[in-house]
Amino acid sequence: MVNNEKLLSVKDITKVFSIGGLLTGTRLTAVNEVYFEMGSANPEIFTLAGESGSGKTTLARLILHDIELTHGSIFYRGTDVTTIRNRKERMRFMERVQPIFQNPFETFNPLKRVDTYLYATAVNYGIAKSGESTDGVVDDALRSVGLSLQEVRGRYPHELSGGQLQRVSVARALIPRPSLLIADEPVSMVDASLRMSIVNLFKELKEKSGVSIIYITHDLATAYYISDRIAIMLRGNFVEMGPVEKVLSEPLHPYTKILKESVPKPVLGEKWKDKIELSTLEAKEFARVGCKFAGRCPSVMDICKKEDPKNFLLDERTVKCHLYAKQFKNSIL
Amino acid sequence: MISTIKNLYEHDRRFRFAFIVIIGIIIFSSLSFFSPYDPDSSYDVPSDQSPSIKYFFGTSSRGQDIFWKMTFAIRNSLLFGISTALLSRIISILVGLTAGYKGGIGDRILMSINDSFIVIPILPLLILFNFIFQEKMSLFLLSLIMACLGWAWDARLIRSQVLSLKEREFTRTAVYSGMKSLPITLKEHLPFVMPIVFATMINNMLWSMGLEVSLAVLGLSDINTPTIGTTIYWANQHQALVAGVWWWIAAPIAISTLLFIGLYLLFASLNQYIDPRTRLLRMGG
Amino acid sequence: MGILKVENLKAYYMTDVYGTKRTVRAIDGISVEIKENEIFGIAGESSCGKTTFMKVLSGAVKPPLTVVGGKVLYNFGNGSLDILSLQKDELRKIRWKSISCILQGSMSVLNPVRKIYKTFRDFVEAHQKIEKKGDFMRQMRDHLGKLGLPREVLKAYPHHLSGGMKQRVTIALATIFKPSVIIADEPTTALDVIVQRGVLQLLKEIQKEQKNTIILVTHDMAVHANIADRIAIMYAGRIVEEAKAGDILENSLHPYTQHLIDSLPMIGDKSHRVSIPGVPPNLANPPSGCRFHPRCSSVMGICREEVPPLIEVGDRHKVACFLVSKESGDGK
Structure with a gap:
């Protein structure tokens, strides 16, 4: 099945972890039947948002093929990523898809100079042979993130600030000229005063260099600020996916609504009023039959506890909630 | 190198003590090259003389000057300990790094071999080897055998360290920088593993030198080569303590105690110095 | 006076590793007064000294951290008490009973192999004798009930609970003795937004019920906006601005505060936001004068040479900036 139109197609992928021994062990579905596509015509920033334990990091690692799928398939420009076996294919894939870590x-070995990673990347992917030309490649990459080789050369990680290091990390990822970056919580450890500069950098990369980005975060405010589309994850499921303005401004899924409401706002007079229901025991939600949110949902119905909701297509987005079953019959899946 | 020693000498009391003791012992053992007597000959001097200006450590019942005899004994024991420790370090680094980084089936095979070595009782095995080789047993052969028996714990330690390093983000950065597994292991992980190698090196030297003493005292080592152990063996053979020739036993015990304490302190301070956390602090992180 | 008064506090980290001497001036001249029954927020970036400040406030000063000067005076209703001059056992007496701490990773105070109620019992027994077990259990259930936590958590092991529930249990634990001051250092940083909301609401609930003072440290201005009464902004070991939450959010005077608030994105607003230029200073070698001057867009000559004093400009609104002190000076 070849699909040349798409940059990335993630087709119904599932990842099940087995925890514990043979007899006493349990199975945990970290990612459940996730489906999405990213077009190659226009670069976009696609956000995977969710809380801890929602499976967003696992999903990123699946797309990067760091861990094996349980089932489903992932196509990068029509090539099945899950069949990569040898180093040559792996290198070709890594050249196109690069990660940025939290x-x-x-991200860098504290005992090594950070520029060694930039040089290693340039040489290993055959971007530069060695010597002078490598300096040029590395300098270009650093300049595209607002740094220069002069500032970074010979520096150890502890000599740079978190913001600078994250820029170096982006610069390194850009050296093989990838078309997709997968950034897992790239700003959560960066100081508040520097955070927006990194976020703006991603925006700039998309607009000027045409790089698509999968932005993984728990921070809905920056997600709204930079992304085009967003998927809200809950316990391994995409509960709502669509254009970010739609999903975050007029959320449909009850979970998205609560999530959005719970984001504190840095303005006066927007304090929370009602109290919030929290899950006492986390493991229970994973094992729950039916909708994973049923235990905390304010609009829970009987069916929610029995049956896993389908994805309903409405108002430019997909929503995985029984509430919309009656109104809309045109469900997919 | 020199600045490191100077740095440590100035700021670490343990190092200062250990450095002086070990340099002293090394000088002492290298005096063996200037010994007026052959290490194997006996009755060169009057027997059973107590320590004096003429015979610093006294003389033995076999008419040997214990001072010069000990220079050979310490030299051989030191070389024995160092070679055993170095050889077993090589094995444990190789096994630990490979098992840790490669993982999977290779890891499982290596670790089952490793665990077999851990549970093998070593002393009976060494006694067995002595019966097999009998006269052919030399100090070097013994060191080789002990190196082959003494790596397993440390390999496991190194493996567990690498396993945790593998999960750290900088390993993934190295992977996505296109580095192959061997350079990742050597360049990214080895610097973190080195403190363990140094720390286990001291243990291994102490262990092997101690075990050599046990074997020699039982007469199960190459008793014709002077070492700390064989010196005690010969003293016992001549019932030195009963005969009142206490200095024959006192000399090897005193020097080896000093040596062991010195080695221990040396590696304790070095270990702290090369620990990545201290290294970072030194670099000003 | 208020419940806590800090006078010109200076606390440095002094290390000497193989001759490499370093002095990190984590707190360099902080003076602040905190009133009773308020939630006092302290905001700042990482390594601005806010965590060190909390360590000193709770009396947990251990080498290499050294208090170089200043006083930390508490007033629990019986005269003022300098926490820095207390002996170990005196400190133990007031800790948890008068001052209690909730830290970011404080879930670790829960013993993983003991049920929650046993941890509670151990904790209480360390401070006072438990007469009757039944009474104690009822008290614990009441305490949890008041905080809106389900009572079955008492019979659970820590690993049974979700991260948010664990953090709320540690908050319950820290407030058993109704302490006068609660020091909360990034209590919700590792938590999800929904859980964060639950935890913050719990803190507020406690404060309403027990009438204590909460010192809340977090880098997240949005959290402060939601729960703090007053906010102090720290930068590089000093307080640069302190005012009512509303004034900080809407009428801030210090350029750093203004930048910080302007850079925060919000849902429903895609307008361009920019970070403060430059990087946070290295406290081992801080800039001269006003420590913000290398990053400040309105920098003047005096900023490079002199340290601006923290002066009161309005209704309990203090700011340390020559832009403001000049203006008010001219006005007089």
């Missing part, structure tokens, strides 16, 4: 202080 903690800039952990």
